[in-house]
Amino acid sequence: MSVEEFVKRYAVDRRNTDSVKWDATDEVFGTDNLLPLWVADADFKVSEEVTAALKKRIEHGxxxxxxxxxxxxxxxxxxxxxxxxxxxxxxxxxxxxxxxxxxxxxxxxxxxxxxxxxxxxxxxxxxxxxxxxxxxxxxxxxxxxxxxxxxxxxxxxxxxxxxxxxxxxxxxxxxxxxxxxxxxxxxxxxxxxxxxxxxxxxxxxxxxxxxxxxxxxxxxxxxxxxxxxxxxxxxxxxxxxxxxxxxxxxxxxxxxxxxxxxxxxxxxxxxxxxxxxxxxxxxxxxxxxGAAWLDGMLNVVRNNYEYVKDTLHKSCPKAVVYDLEGTYLAWIDLSAVIEPEHLEYIIKKKAHLAVSFGSAFGEAGKGFIRLNLATTPANIKLATEALVEQLQH
Ligand SMILES: Cc1ncc(COP(=O)(O)O)c(C=O)c1O
The missing domain is CATH 3.40.640.10 (Type I PLP-dependent aspartate aminotransferase-like (Major domain))
Structure with a gap:
């Protein structure tokens, strides 16, 4: 399934659905209007077969x-x-x-x-x-x-x-x-x-x-x-x-x-x-x-990863996007561009992004961010542009 087709069929607005990623961002990050790319779940609804199986059971009652x-x-x-x-x-x-x-x-x-x-x-x-x-x-x-x-x-x-x-x-x-x-x-x-x-x-x-x-x-x-x-x-x-x-x-x-x-x-x-x-x-x-659905989502993740990597490489080569063999999470070293002490402030307050900060994963992750790529290319474009603007500042 192409990236466009997958996104058209499965991308949904998750706001106001009690999603931790979309609806708990304000409480967790202490700032509103952030684009959420943190919690490791995907912004795509499940395949038609999963919905049909669930519906059948729900209708049984x-x-x-x-x-x-x-x-x-x-x-x-x-x-x-x-x-x-x-x-x-x-x-x-x-x-x-x-x-x-x-x-x-x-x-x-x-x-x-x-x-x-x-x-x-x-x-x-x-x-x-x-x-x-x-x-x-x-x-x-x-x-x-x-x-x-x-x-x-x-x-x-x-x-x-x-x-x-x-x-x-x-x-x-x-x-x-x-x-x-x-x-x-x-x-x-x-x-x-x-x-x-x-x-x-x-x-x-x-x-x-x-x-x-x-x-x-x-x-x-x-x-x-x-x-x-x-x-x-x-x-x-x-x-x-x-x-x-x-x-x-x-x-x-x-x-x-x-x-x-x-x-x-x-x-x-x-x-x-x-x-x-x-x-x-x-x-x-x-x-x-679910194999076709999964393969479709992985195509979206690959596409999003390449976009983030190419864009950062061209506009801010000191930001290092690590190789992605598995997971839908991009691991990005920003320590050569933003002082690790200022990272949270800049990402949250200036770029308006809710990402996972590397230091949470251990001292060795200081200066990194983790970006969830299991979302639409449109969200990834917005996030990358917001990031680039701050990195070029
Ligand atoms: C490595 C790893 N283990 C476990 C989990 C969470 O699993 P569960 O929600 O089933 O506790 C995650 C979620 O991001 C994860 O990345």
Whole structure:
């Protein structure tokens, strides 16, 4: 589907729909009239097939206690296998209302208060919050910054794992906000290190369908033909892929039966809900029929990314737009143009943009902004022009 066709069919005005991104901007940023490019959801309505499946259920009109239909498992496993060559068996899957909630559950299930948990920074900031709020010790390794990308610093990771007695590693794959899709080799090195050091591995793969560059996605479950499965838990969801975040349905995938037993026990203790039927109906319809919609959205994201990159390159070459392999989030270094201390003021008060500021993702993100590209080219043009005006000031 062309960019124009996708935008014509699916772009909608989200103002006054209780959208966090569009309707909570004033409260969160303390300024009104900002163009919102922050929260990681998309400004596009779902595919016709998802709406039809939801309508059918709504028209039935009964919302009694529900179970996960067998067809949901089939649709998800088929999607993972056909789109990414990942084997997922039905009995490995558990459900949760969100990926961050699953991370919190896994932290409690796999570690004790005071245990060290490692992440790579800059990273999606709820990783830091969920570790600290559960009274675990946060251990960070900075990603190695290159001209327009990043690498993992395996030596640093190894040293800190040993020194801090790290028990659990939480990886972001693809990595928000830096846009990397980790290669099979990079993941193998990391997984092997964790195996040798007896560090459990949780892989947050929520962005795994959002492949913007040419690189294929490798799940931690698929590395070396599944060699690391027993040490690995994957959390993911249809929510980023098909824009379903509000429907609160996500997956925890555990090939290791001992993890599953501990997980079930922990969830029973919490009496925690396992997603909900509306989220599952939407997810199933999307896995079955959503490929064209997803490919259409990815075309829009690629188009928006190229526009931002070209425009900034021509009008302000010192602003560095990082490579985007995965996610719909552009990571832009403005530190050579705007003093990091003045960044928030200029972006909010002068450019009138609500973006995510890099410092929220860790000290290493200072001076950067993260721009959500899952919106119309018209919004991206407005935002880029507003940015350029300030950068050229
Ligand atoms: C890496 C990552 N994990 C988790 C989430 C949020 O997932 P959920 O809404 O299911 O908690 C996001 C959302 O931006 C994310 O980027």
């Amino acid at each position: 009964v919302y009694g206690y529900s179970k996960t239909p067998a067809s949901y498992y089939e649709a998800y496993c088929k999607w993972q296998s056909e789109r990414h060559n990942i084997e997922v068996q039905r009995d490995w899957i558990r459900f949760s209302t969100g990926v961050v909630q699953s991370l919190s559950t896994l932290i409690n299930m796999l570690t004790q208060p005071g245990d060290a948990i490692m992440i790579l920074q800059p990273v999606y900031y709820p990783f830091m919050n969920v570790i600290k709020r559960n009274d675990r010790r946060l251990v960070t390794s900075n990603l190695k910054q290159k001209a327009t990308s990043y690498d993992m610093d395996l030596n640093d990771i190894q040293q800190k794992i040993k020194k801090e007695h790290v028990k659990l590693f939480i990886n972001c794959s693809p990595h928000n906000p830096i846009g990397r899709v980790w290669s099979s080799k990079e993941l193998e090195d990391l997984l092997e290190l964790c195996r040798q050091e007896k560090v459990l591995f949780v892989s947050d793969e929520i962005h795994h369908d959002l492949l913007v560059g040419k690189k294929p996605f490798t799940s931690a479950l698929a590395v070396k033909n599944g060699f690391y499965r027993d040490n690995t838990v994957v959390v993911d969801s249809a929510s980023k892929t098909f824009n379903l975040a509000a429907l609160q349905n996500s997956h925890v995938v555990m090939p290791n039966p001992q993890f599953r037993e501990r997980y079930d026990h922990y969830m029973e203790r919490l009496a925690a809900p396992a997603g909900n039927i509306i989220g599952k109906i939407a997810g199933e319809a999307a896995y079955k029929n």
